[in-house]
Amino acid sequence: TPTLNRFSSPSIIATPANYLVAIYENRNISGSDLDIYGINGNKKVEVTARISKNSSNFDNTVTVGNIKNLNPSSAHGSPVSFLTKEGDIVVLSTAGVGFAKDGVATEKTKIAVSISTDNGYNWTDWKD
Secondary structure (H helix, E strand, O other): OOEEEEEEEEEEEEOOOOOEEEEEEEEEEEOOOOOOOOOOOOOEEEEEEEEEOOOOOOOEEEEHHHOOOOOHHHOEEEEEEEEOOOOOEEEEEEEOOOOOOOOOOOOOOEEEEEEEOOOOOOOOOOEO
C-alpha cells in the first residue's frame, strides 16, 4: 500500500504584517490506514505552516517546532493556533501518544507549545 500524506486540523492566521499563515497537521500514513487518530504513538505526524505574502499562493513550507518527525513517539498534531496582541503566532499541539485509545496510551497526553515571532518563518522548539 502506498504512503500518503493526510492533512487535518487546519487554521489560518492573518498577521499584523499582512501575512497569511496556514497551520495544519501533516500525517504520513499508509493508504489502508483511515482512522482519525493522528497522534497515537505509532504514526509519524508533524505540524506544518505554509506562508503567503500575497494571499494568492503559499510559497514557504515550514515545520512547526523545528522537528522533522522521524519517531512516532515524538509526534505533534491536532494543532490549535492563535495570534497574540504582539503579533506572535502561538501553536498548541498534542504530543507523543496524543489522545490514543485501546491500551496504546499508557502515558498521559502532553500538550506542547511552539511560537513564531516572524510571521511563521521560524519557530521555537516544542515545549511540553
